[in-house]
Amino acid sequence: MAKTHQYCVAENWGKGFIEHSESRKIAFCGLPGNVWQVPAHNKDANLWISKVLGAVKTLTEAQAIVDAEINVAQAAWDALSDEEKSNSSRPADIILEE
Amino acid sequence: MATYKGIQGFAIQNVTSDPTTVGQVWYNSSNTVFKFYTGVTSSASWASGGNMGTARYIMGGAGTQTAGLAFGGVGLPFPSVGVVNITEEYNGTAWTGGGNMGTAMYSLGGCGLQTAGLAFGGNGTPDRNATEEYDGSSWTNGGNLNNGRNSLGGCGTQTAGLAFGGGPGEGAKTEEYDGTNWTNSSDMSDGRNALSGAGTQTAGLAIAGNGPRTACEEYNGSSWTTGGALSGGGNEYAAGFGTQTAAVTALGQPPPAGQNTTLTYDGSSWSTSANASTPRGRLASGVSSPGSAGVVFGGDNNNTAKNSTEEFTGAILATKTITTS
Numbered sequence: 001m002a003k004t005h006q007y008c009v010a011e012n013w014g015k016g017f018i019e020h021s022e023s024r025k026i027a028f029c030g031l032p033g034n035v036w037q038v039p040a041h042n043k044d045a046n047l048w049i050s051k052v053l054g055a056v057k058t059l060t061e062a063q064a065i066v067d068a069e070i071n072v073a074q075a076a077w078d079a080l081s082d083e084e085k086s087n088s089s090r091p092a093d094i095i096l097e098e
Numbered sequence: 099m100a101t102y103k104g105i106q107g108f109a110i111q112n113v114t115s116d117p118t119t120v121g122q123v124w125y126n127s128s129n130t131v132f133k134f135y136t137g138v139t140s141s142a143s144w145a146s147g148g149n150m151g152t153a154r155y156i157m158g159g160a161g162t163q164t165a166g167l168a169f170g171g172v173g174l175p176f177p178s179v180g181v182v183n184i185t186e187e188y189n190g191t192a193w194t195g196g197g198n199m200g201t202a203m204y205s206l207g208g209c210g211l212q213t214a215g216l217a218f219g220g221n222g223t224p225d226r227n228a229t230e231e232y233d234g235s236s237w238t239n240g241g242n243l244n245n246g247r248n249s250l251g252g253c254g255t256q257t258a259g260l261a262f263g264g265g266p267g268e269g270a271k272t273e274e275y276d277g278t279n280w281t282n283s284s285d286m287s288d289g290r291n292a293l294s295g296a297g298t299q300t301a302g303l304a305i306a307g308n309g310p311r312t313a314c315e316e317y318n319g320s321s322w323t324t325g326g327a328l329s330g331g332g333n334e335y336a337a338g339f340g341t342q343t344a345a346v347t348a349l350g351q352p353p354p355a356g357q358n359t360t361l362t363y364d365g366s367s368w369s370t371s372a373n374a375s376t377p378r379g380r381l382a383s384g385v386s387s388p389g390s391a392g393v394v395f396g397g398d399n400n401n402t403a404k405n406s407t408e409e410f411t412g413a414i415l416a417t418k419t420i421t422t423s
Binding site: 012017 | 407409411
C-alpha cells in the first residue's frame with residue numbers, strides 16, 4: 001500500500017515555521033517529541049521539511065519518538081494523587097499511520 | 099443547453115451595486131461591466147506564530163492577532179510547575195513579558211484588549227469571583243463577580259464585559275461588567291462549563307462546552323437565544339474569537355490529545371474550516387480578534403503543556419470583472 005504520510009522531527013521555532021501559503025497546500029499534524037506528520041509523495045511537503053531542516057523519520061522511528069514522549073507523560077500522570085488526576089486525563093497512546 | 103436563467107432562476111440582473119451570491123453573474127450599470135462573484139479566492143489557513151515564553155494551559159486570553167494577551171494558567175506536569183501569574187504580550191511576531199497578575203489563577207475568563215484586558219473568575223475552593231484589569235503594563239483589582247466560577251466563557255471589553263456559564267457543575271449564570279461592577283443578567287438556556295466565547299456584551303456568543311457539546315447560544319444584551327449547532331462532534335476547552343455573526347471556534351478537546359479542527363459561524367450556521375497544525379485543548383485565544391484574523395496559544399496535548407501560537411486567516415472572497423481578454 002502506498003504511503004499516505006511521511007514524518008520528520010523539527011523544532012517549531014515560532015513565526016515562519018509554518019506559513020499560510022504552506023498550510024493551504026499541506027495538511028500538518030504536530031505530534032509529541034517535535035514529530036511532524038505531512039503528506040507523503042508531496043513536493044510542497046518535501047520543500048517544507050527542507051525549509052525547517054527536518055530530520056526525516058521512518059514510521060517506526062517516528063512512532064518510537066512519540067511513544068517515548070507519551071510514556072514519560074503517562075508515568076508523570078500515574079504518579080499524581082487522585083485529586084490531581086481529576087484535573088486531567090491519562091495521556092493516550094498515539095498510533096501513527098503509514 | 100443549460101441557460102443562466104435555468105440555473106439561477108432569473109436572468110442576468112442589472113444592478114448598481116455588487117451582490118455577494120456565489121456563482122451569480124450580473125451587469126453593474128454604474129461601472130458598465132459584467133461581473134461575477136467567485137466565492138473563495140483564498141481559503142482559510144493557519145500559520146505558526148511566535149512561541150510563548152511559558153508553556154501553559156487553562157489560562158486567560160485577550161486582545162488580537164497583532165496585540166494579544168495571555169495571563170495565568172497552569173504549567174504541566176501539574177502540580178510541579180503549578181499555577182502561574184505570568185502575563186505575556188504578543189505583537190504578531192513574538193511574545194514578551196508583561197506585568198504579573200496580582201493572584202495566580204487558572205480556568206479563568208478573559209476579554210478585552212492588550213492595553214485594556216480583563217481577567218475574571220478561576221478555579222478554587224470556593225471558585226474565585228475576583229476580577230483583575232490590565233492597562234498594558236500592570237494589573238489592578240476590579241469588581242468581584244456575583245457568582246464565583248471556573249472554566250467560564252467571556253467576551254466584550256474591559257468596560258463592557260460579559261461572563262457566562264462555568265463550573266462548578268454546568269452553570270448558566272450571566273453577568274455584565276461596566277468597568278466597575280458585575281451585574282446579573284439572564285441565565286443561559288443550556289448551562290455548561292469549558293465553553294468558549296466571542297462577540298460583545300450586546301452581541302455575544304457562547305460556543306459549545308463540556309460534554310463535548312455542539313450547542314451555541316447568542317446574547318443580545320439582555321437574553322440568550324439558540325444559535326446554530328456546531329457541526330461534527332462539538333468541542334470543549336476550545337478557543338473562540340470573532341463576532342456574533344462572524345465567529346471562529348478552534349481546536350479544543352475531547353481529551354486527552356485534543357483536536358485541530360476549526361469551525362466558522364456566519365450568524366446562523368457553522369461550517370468546517372482549515373485545520374490547525376497541532377491538536378490541543380485547554381488553550382486560549384485573542385478573544386477580541388475579528389473572525390477573519392485570529393490567534394490561539396498555549397493549551398495541552400496529552401498532558402504536555404504547549405507554548406506554541408497559531409494564527410488564523412479567514413477565507414477571502416472576491417468579485418471578478420468579466421472581460422474579453
